[in-house]
Structures are given as structure tokens and as C-alpha cells.
Amino acid sequence: HVYVGGGYRSSLTWSLKAAEEAEAVAAISCSGHGRAFLDGPVSDDGQPVCECYGCYTGNDCSHLSKGCAADADSGDPIYLEPFWMQNAADTTVVISGWHRMSYDYADHNMMSIELENFIRKLHSIAGNAITKGRYMVFGVGSSQLLNAAVYALSSTPSKVLASTPFYPVYKDQTMFFNSESFQFEGDTNSWKSNNSTNNMDVIEFVTSPNNPDGELRQSILKGKTIYDHAYFWPQFTPIPGPSDQDLMLFSLSKLTGHAGTRFGWAIIKDRDVYEKVLKYIYLADMGISKDTQLRVLKILKVAIKQDTKLFFDFAYDKMRDRWDRLTSIFSKSTRFSIQKRHPLHCNFFHQTRLPSPAYAWVKCEREEDDDCASLLKSERILGQSGSIFGAKDRYTRLSLIKSQDDFELLLQRLSELVSREYDSIKTI
Amino acid sequence: HVYVGGGYRSSLTWSLKAAEEAEAVAAISCSGHGRAFLDGPVSDDGQPVCECYGCYTGNDCSHLSKGCAADADSGDPIYLEPFWMQNAADTTVVISGWHRMSYDYADHNMMSIELENFIRKLHSIAGNAITKGRYMVFGVGSSQLLNAAVYALSSTPSKVLASTPFYPVYKDQTMFFNSESFQFEGDTNSWKSNNSTNNMDVIEFVTSPNNPDGELRQSILKGKTIYDHAYFWPQFTPIPGPSDQDLMLFSLSKLTGHAGTRFGWAIIKDRDVYEKVLKYIYLADMGISKDTQLRVLKILKVAIKQDTKLFFDFAYDKMRDRWDRLTSIFSKSTRFSIQKRHPLHCNFFHQTRLPSPAYAWVKCEREEDDDCASLLKSERILGQSGSIFGAKDRYTRLSLIKSQDDFELLLQRLSELVSREYDSIKTI
Numbered sequence: 130h131v132y133v134g135g136g137y138r139s140s141l142t143w144s145l146k147a148a149e150e151a152e153a154v155a156a157i158s159c160s161g162h163g164r165a166f167l168d169g170p171v172s173d174d175g176q177p178v179c180e181c182y183g184c185y186t187g188n189d190c191s192h193l194s195k196g197c198a199a200d201a202d203s204g205d206p207i208y209l210e211p212f213w214m215q216n217a218a219d220t221t222v223v224i225s226g227w228h229r230m231s232y233d234y235a236d237h238n239m240m241s242i243e244l245e246n247f248i249r250k251l252h253s254i255a256g257n258a259i260t261k262g263r264y265m266v267f268g269v270g271s272s273q274l275l276n277a278a279v280y281a282l283s284s285t286p287s288k289v290l291a292s293t294p295f296y297p298v299y300k301d302q303t304m305f306f307n308s309e310s311f312q313f314e315g316d317t318n319s320w321k322s323n324n325s326t327n328n329m330d331v332i333e334f335v336t337s338p339n340n341p342d343g344e345l346r347q348s349i350l351k352g353k354t355i356y357d358h359a360y361f362w363p364q365f366t367p368i369p370g371p372s373d374q375d376l377m378l379f380s381l382s383k384l385t386g387h388a389g390t391r392f393g394w395a396i397i398k399d400r401d402v403y404e405k406v407l408k409y410i411y412l413a414d415m416g417i418s419k420d421t422q423l424r425v426l427k428i429l430k431v432a433i434k435q436d437t438k439l440f441f442d443f444a445y446d447k448m449r450d451r452w453d454r455l456t457s458i459f460s461k462s463t464r465f466s467i468q469k470r471h472p473l474h475c476n477f478f479h480q481t482r483l484p485s486p487a488y489a490w491v492k493c494e495r496e497e498d499d500d501c502a503s504l505l506k507s508e509r510i511l512g513q514s515g516s517i518f519g520a521k522d523r524y525t526r527l528s529l530i531k532s533q534d535d536f537e538l539l540l541q542r543l544s545e546l547v548s549r550e551y552d553s554i555k556t557i
Numbered sequence: 558h559v560y561v562g563g564g565y566r567s568s569l570t571w572s573l574k575a576a577e578e579a580e581a582v583a584a585i586s587c588s589g590h591g592r593a594f595l596d597g598p599v600s601d602d603g604q605p606v607c608e609c610y611g612c613y614t615g616n617d618c619s620h621l622s623k624g625c626a627a628d629a630d631s632g633d634p635i636y637l638e639p640f641w642m643q644n645a646a647d648t649t650v651v652i653s654g655w656h657r658m659s660y661d662y663a664d665h666n667m668m669s670i671e672l673e674n675f676i677r678k679l680h681s682i683a684g685n686a687i688t689k690g691r692y693m694v695f696g697v698g699s700s701q702l703l704n705a706a707v708y709a710l711s712s713t714p715s716k717v718l719a720s721t722p723f724y725p726v727y728k729d730q731t732m733f734f735n736s737e738s739f740q741f742e743g744d745t746n747s748w749k750s751n752n753s754t755n756n757m758d759v760i761e762f763v764t765s766p767n768n769p770d771g772e773l774r775q776s777i778l779k780g781k782t783i784y785d786h787a788y789f790w791p792q793f794t795p796i797p798g799p800s801d802q803d804l805m806l807f808s809l810s811k812l813t814g815h816a817g818t819r820f821g822w823a824i825i826k827d828r829d830v831y832e833k834v835l836k837y838i839y840l841a842d843m844g845i846s847k848d849t850q851l852r853v854l855k856i857l858k859v860a861i862k863q864d865t866k867l868f869f870d871f872a873y874d875k876m877r878d879r880w881d882r883l884t885s886i887f888s889k890s891t892r893f894s895i896q897k898r899h900p901l902h903c904n905f906f907h908q909t910r911l912p913s914p915a916y917a918w919v920k921c922e923r924e925e926d927d928d929c930a931s932l933l934k935s936e937r938i939l940g941q942s943g944s945i946f947g948a949k950d951r952y953t954r955l956s957l958i959k960s961q962d963d964f965e966l967l968l969q970r971l972s973e974l975v976s977r978e979y980d981s982i983k984t985i
Contacts, residue, residue, distance in 0.1 A: 140580075141569075141573075141576050141577065141580060142580065142645075142646075143580070143583075143645035143646045143649060144576040144579050144580055144645075144646075144649050144651070145569075145576065145646075146646050146647070146649070147576075147646075147649035147650060147651045147855075148569050148572040148573065148575075148576045148649075148651050149568075149569065150651070151572055151651035151652075151653060152568075152569060152570065152571070152572055155571075155653055164655075166656065166657060167650075167651075167656075167851060167854075168657075168669050168671050168672065168850065168851045168854050169662075169663065169671070170663075170670070170671065171671075180662075180663035181663075203660065205658075205659050205660055205661070206658065207658055207659060209658070210655050210658055213653075213654035213655040213658075214654070214655050216654060217570075217571035217572075217653060217654055217655075218570075218571045218572075218573075218574050218575075219574070219654075220653070220654025221571060221572050221574070221575035221651060221652065221653055221654060222575060222595075222651070222652045222848075223572070223575045223576050223578070223579035223595075223649060223650070223651050223652075224579075224649065224650045224651075224652070224852060225579060225583055225641075225645060225648070225649055226641035226642070226644060226645055226647075226648025226649060226855075226856065226859075227592075227638050227641040227642050227645075228594065228595075228817075229594060229596075229817040230633075230634065230635055230637070230638055230641075230814050230815050230816060230817055230818075231633050231635060231816060231817055232631065232633055232810075232816045232817060233633070234597075234608075235597065235598075235608035235609075241596050242598070243596050243597070243598065243599075244596065268842070269697055269841075269842035269845065269846070270842050270843055272840075272841070272842045272843050273841055273842040276841065280733075280734075285735075298840070301840055302840050302841075305708075305836070305837070305840050306708075306734065306736060307713075307736050307737050307738050308734060308735050308736050308737070309735050309736070309737050310735050382660075386658050387658050388658060388659060388660045388843075389656075389657040389658055389659055389660060389846070389847035389848075390658075390846055390847065390848055391842060391843065391844065391845060391846045391847075392846075408733070409733070412700075412726070412729055412730050412733050413697075413700070413701055413704065413730075413841070414696070414697035414698050414700045414701040414819060415698055415700050415816075415819065416819065417697065417819060417846075418697070418817070418818055418819045418820075418845075418846045418848065418849045419596075419817035419818065419819075420650075420817075420818055420846065420848050420849050420852050421846045421848050421849060422596065423595060423596045424652060424848050426595075426596050427575075427654075428654065431654075
């Protein structure tokens, strides 16, 4: 392009129109409480309109709905959106109308080798997983790989286990697919105490750090194990060292916040297991979107700018700040408690630090408060009941990775709730 | 932007760099026999390099490998690539780094309502399916929806059937997922002749037009049926009228040629079935890529420019031309035949016309030629054996939807092969 008095004269041809459209949509003001998107709803005259987040409404999302509940229910990882807005120029993707129409890349593979190489580099920088000499398979989120891994490990029939409290999708998927090859058997510890130590027909899910409580976990049965490492990144936990398990799953959603992109990957030691996971992905849907793979490549290129560690610094600062503020509120409460966090040395940040999990695992301490989620809901705070995770309803999961608006409202409501403990004391 | 002596001075900011990168990569000359892509391999100095198609090699894909086989094996729909290159400005997608990070759209739905509306409009224009009052579910290609549909229709246990010759994925998926809820039972007609007419526990796949032979088909058992309409578009078949089946599947791959994008959809009458298919997609992978949905929206917007019917004209002209040339070759042969095509009135093109299927279903007529694919392979023509589709190996499927290079080479090889029939006659 040519420099013309104060600006560039671009030599763009076919991409100009789309780029201008994208910038025009991004420039629509939604008061910081919403976004307009290219594929969103349009007004009567065909113009994109704001989609407001959480409790905000109005044409420009400037109106806060009074009495709207603080929604800490879902694991929607919007907390990183500001980072990607700050790094817009490096993370934009332009896809031509004829981009990768084929089922395959040029090497007759359904996965991008370039992307695979970047993921290996990312693990090497984050120091959270050994990938050398390991196989890799991409999936539609790690969600798809959970089930692919169960299929790959199952002999007929295998029992699938997970330790309470656990991510409910393990159970839901296994029951829904209703395969002759496996069935869900519930909590690992209960099963162990009632059964022999012959673990040959058992598949154990180990979520580390755990969803909902953030604990770093190890296999209990030491047999066939699926390590769900969705949250094993420096923003959520100290990284004591690289994981070197037989089958490890990771997810873009919790790493960079791009949940909508649906991208996850498995790292696998054994060739036979690898081939079975690959076959699952091939048969289920002939590989995953090439558009998605292109976008993930661009996003990860920015995430691994090694000189600055910009990305992990941003993400960890955000999570640490949220935990500092949350802890300060719960420290004033005797009615509600949150999980204990244990300091560990983090090889990534080269310091001993506390974990800063994606979720607060709240316990209602009073004997009569045995349905914690309902109690919080009556205070206009939405979380997920303990029983969803196989735990008691005395526990509730609150998401800490949603947008800043959502988090601020959550803190405000929690603050009010805890401060009322003192009011009642004063009343007495 | 401001008009500046002969060109526009763009006011682009964050999208400029990515747009320039995309145009630079697209400008790399691969002699028309390959493409360079943003996520492809790079040279030692970091520059993207050409990925050559089929039989072409060399830095700029200008070298044709002598004796390279004509590959008509896969259903890779590259035949439409030229259309998307001609319509570059309207089909480019620019995705910001923060585009739709959430699992959901603003309406708490995992599918884009805008896209759903465009798909309904597309069916209305193409006249190939009734969508009014029907539910829609998106999947990772129609591949994923095949199995989702089987799950949704199955009672415990259901028998899954398809009429020979049939698309092998029906069998492969059903057997691989090994569910207690269903099992594959093979050919519909054989099953019907050996079993009672109580069809309550049977799920029938009807592929119309059929893969491999292009026949318009109807259900044989008239029970629970999955209509795979991947090829029910005007470029492949006369559209006699809109399909109005209980459960219909469509795929972007065969419609626009974007196989790599992995996008398909189901149109469903019954609310209960719809909810089960939706639950399958949700549990399998929490919906499909938002990036993919944005791209599909843009592509379909161009495909349905109603005033010109540009897209379907281009696609049908391409297929008709290929069939004209193919037919001319086979008409000279007694050793090889292709499927009979029957003219029908096409409501889309308002004329009576022949089908122009995606595949030629070739029969080796001589008694000794009982392995047609092997015979063709020895003549450097690659197809898929009849037995892959549950038919005899006397049949072979040849793909007609690959790139123009692939098709030209296929014609050349077929021409040589058929012309040799005359040589042998002369020799006698």
C-alpha cells in the first residue's frame, strides 16, 4: 500500500468490503455492556443492533435492569474479551470465499499441521504438558473428545467413573450415548470401596484442576484414565510441572475464552488409542471446521508471544484480582465459606502462588441452609447446585470467568448478603 | 473511506493487517493448479507456499506428474471453487478476535437465528423442501446429524436399514457407536422380504438423490425414515417439488462446495424428535462453531441472490457440461456403462431436464471384469468399489465434483480406455 498524507492508501481489493463491514459493526456503541455482531439481529432498516450482556438493556445497552439477578451460573469465559479487543490487529482473521473447501489439508489430513505445531509450542511455553513424541487429535471442543476418549479406552463393557464433585457432562454423555461398550458407574471412591482392585474394565475421569472446586487431582485407581486438563493453565492454577499422562484433554474455551469457536485437543501416548480417537472424530463428523482451525491458529499465535507473556499475565491478573476481592467478602462471613486454596510453586510465573480457579465452590454453613443454590437465588444470585456435580446441595458453584459486569454485580450481591449477617447480630 | 485519485483511501484500522495478509496469500501464483492458504505450510523464510492439487507439483504447481492417476475417489466438492473466487468481495468473512466468544447467541440459543432464516429462504427459492412450521438443528456437517437422527428416532433397540447401494457412513457410524438403542441390519429390501411388516422398531435411511447412483428414492417401509437430501439441489437433480418429509438432512458441502467448513442441518416436523436431535448436538459438543455459522451466513447470502440465480446457474452448468462430456465417452463403449438418467420436470429451472449427479456409477459389462475398481485402477483411474456401497464390485463410483484439473484428467484417461475397445476390434 501507498502512504498518502496521514493514512495508508490500501491496495485491498476483494477483502475491503468485508473488512469495512466488520469495523463498522465493531464501532457500534453498546456502552461497554454489549456487542453488535455481523451475524446478529438487524433493525428494520437492516443495520446490526446491540446484543446486551447480562442485566443491561436498551438500544445501546446503557440501561441496567433493576433487581436483575447476578448470573454466575454458566462457565461462559467472557473474562478475556478485553484482551482480544486490545489485540485486535493481530487476532483478526480474514477468510476468503474459497478458503479450504476440501475435507482435507494438502497432506490428506483433516487437522492443520501448522496448528498442531503451535499447540505443541504453547504447551512447551506454559510448561503444563509433555507433547514430544505424543499424538494429537482435534475435536469440537473438548466436549467431543470426552466421549471419543471413552470410546477409545473402552473394552466391552467398561465402567466409567469420576470423583465427586465432578463435571456432570461425563455422566450425561455416557448415559445418553448408551453404548454397549461402557456405562457410567458414579463416584470413583465409592466404587473402589465396594469393588475389587481389578481395574481392567474401568475408565476414570480425572479433572485437574477440578470443576467445580479447582483442586489439582490425581487418579485414584491408576488404571485407564482420562485427564481433563481444561483448567490446567497458569491463570487458574500454579503449574507445578508438565503433565505427562497417557490421555490428556485441553480446551480453547477455558484457555483463551473462545468457547463459541468449539475447539479442543487430546494429547495421547498410545498409538492404538490415538487411532481410535481419530476414528471417532472422523466417523462422528469428518473432522472439525477448517475456518475454526484458521482462527485458532491466529489466536494462539498471539497467546504465545513468548517475550512478553502478555496473554497469561493478563488472564492471571484478572483471575487473581477477582479472587482477592471475592476472598475479602467471604472472609467476613460465617454463614458462607469458599474452598480452601493451597499455595504451590508455579513454574510458569516462577513464584509460589495461590490457585485462582474458574469457579467458587460455596458452602452454606448453617445447618438449616441445606439448599444453598435456592438460598442464593432468593438473594438474586444464580449458581449451580451441588447435586449437579454429585455433591450435596449445601454447595453451590459460582462462575468467576464471566464478563466484568457480571462479576461486579455478583460481588455487589454477595457483599450485601454477607453484610446482613452483621445486621442480624446487631439486632440480637 | 475517502476517494483519492484512482483508489479508495481506506479508513480501516484493526482489520487492515489481516486483510492485507489474506490478499497477499491469495495473490501467490500456483498456476491455477493449487492454492496458498493462510494456515498452510511456509517456506524457510516464513512465506506461505503453494499446495498443489492432484497431479501437479513444483513451487508454483506448474509441473504435471506424468503417469499420475486420475483421482475420482473422494466426494471433495472443489468444482465450485471458481464460483467463490469470482464472487470474492461478497463472500469474504472478517472475524474479529473477540467475535462471539460465548457458548450462546444473545437469545441463549447455540444456533444463529439469522442463519436459520437464510436457510429457510434458500429452501423456499430452491423449492426443494418445506420448512414452514418445521424445526431446524445445525450439525457438524450432515455427518453428525446422521447419527443424531438415529439416536432421536431409536427406541430400544431399533434396527437401522438402508437400500443397496448406500452411503457407507450409515453403517460405519451405527456400528462404531455400538449403542444399545440401535443396530445396523443392512439392506432394506432384503430385510423386508425376511421380516414382518411391523416396522415400529425400524429406522430407514433414504438417500435422495442417492449416493452413489443419483436415483431419486422413496421410503420402502414407510415407517421411521431419515431422508438424506445432501444432493437434493438443482445442480444435481431436477427438483420435481419440495420434499416434505418428517426428518430431512442437508449439507453445505454438496450445496456450495464448502466441505471443510463442516456444516449441515436437519429439518424436523415432530417436536419430540427435534428436542432429541438438539440434545444430541448439545451433549456431543455444545453446538457448532460460531465462526463457521458466520461464514455460512455470508456464503448463503450470495447463493440466494434471487434476481440472478447466479449460483445455481453456475453449479448446474458445470455439472451438465461434465455429464455431456462423460456421456459422450461412455456412449462409445460396450465394455463400460453408466447409470441411466431419466428426465423430469425441474420446478427450479422451469424445464424438463436430465439429472446431473455428483457421481458416475460405472458398470463393467464384461463377465470377466468382476472387479471394476481394480480394473480402472490398473488404467490409472481411481474410484470407489461397489462393495463399499453394499453393491457388487462390478460397479465403481467415480466422483464428478472434484476440481476441473481432476475432471479433465479423468476424461482423458476414460477416453483412452474406451478408444482402445476399438483398437482391439480392429486387431480382430
